[in-house]
């Protein structure tokens with residue numbers, strides 16, 4: 001057996017050259033960015049938002065049309081945190097013209113201390129505004145675009161984190177609205193209700209400021225073609241029946257699709273064939289790899305939420321005979337359903353609930369018999 005690494009990426013963003021499908025969204029993002037329009041890109045967790053914006057950056061680099069900088073806002077708590085994250089995005093760019101332009105601009109941002117790629121907020125006098133560093137760093141993209149002679153796209157990834165930081169959206173809005181001629185903004189977030197609220201609540205400063213784009217599941221044909229091809233180049237064949245079953249169990253979920261593909265790859269050696277038995281083994285392996293995560297997810301759920309998760313996993317409605325057998329009142333089932341949607345465990349489409357994660361659904365089906 002040749003020792004080979006699996007061709008599937010299961011953690012972190014996929015490399016720009018390994019992106020499955022998404023051509024339409026990528027084209028839309030590039031088009032809006034080129035025209036200075038702001039976009040809000042939402043998707044459930046691990047649906048490929050960061051993968052996509054990294055691909056946008058790679059494409060922009062190749063065509064020399066856009067210069068993309070990606071700011072990770074996950075977990076920010078204060079205005080200074082936001083400023084430092086933006087500073088880091090500029091100071092840690094891959095080597096190239098954009099990084100060189102940023103290196104010329106960054107040391108002159110008032111309120112920030114920049115030394116050897118590490119960015120911190122400068123000490124301020126008690127009288128100085130706590131928004132000073134953020135306001136100053138928000139001017140960096142304009143200055144960089146000017147130097148570079150190219151439009152700059154600022155991606156604010158995990159933008160939902162901003163909701164917890166008082167005045168952050170107001171400061172961002174007040175700075176970015178004047179720069180649309182040379183700078184575009186792409187807001188990306190996974191906590192859909194929070195991210196949407198920032199743009200759809202009339203009382204919020206960013207109300208109506210961005211066009212919405214939503215990232216859906218993988219297109220089955222694009223996914224099938226990718227998986228067959230990747231297995232093929234690593235010496236494996238998947239039978240049509242196993243491929244159909246694979247598409248069913250992964251249900252278009254990007255990270256789960258890669259996880260099960262990776263597990264399927266490992267079931268046979270170079271030259272082997274993946275059939276239904278191997279695929280079933282791969283699903284067991286994938287579930288095994290998720291066990292800790294699922295146990296911890298379930299640990300955060302209330303009893304009613306866990307029962308609703310189980311009902312939905314079986315395709316049952318929240319009220320009715322099956323709900324009754326699980327001793328769920330319609331009031332608590334509805335409340336639990338709403339909470340689970342807010343938590344990103346379930347989605348609601350066409351008046352029905354469904355699991356976001358097909359493997360978590362499988363895990364819930366194994367709690368016991370069909371209710």
Ligand SMILES: Nc1ncnc2c1ncn2[C@@H]1O[C@H](COP(=O)(O)OP(=O)(O)OP(=O)(O)O)[C@@H](O)[C@H]1O
Pocket residue numbers: 009010011012013014018019020021022043044045046047048049050051052190254255256258259
């Ligand atoms: N277009 C894609 N092509 C190939 N794999 C993808 C793609 N999109 C997502 N994936 C898979 O999903 C995983 C998660 O992708 P990524 O980190 O980009 O998602 P995300 O939406 O940014 O997640 P998070 O909400 O955790 O930040 C990747 O490790 C990869 O396995």
Ligand SMILES: [Mg+2]
Pocket residue numbers: 049050051157
């Ligand atoms: Mg991400």
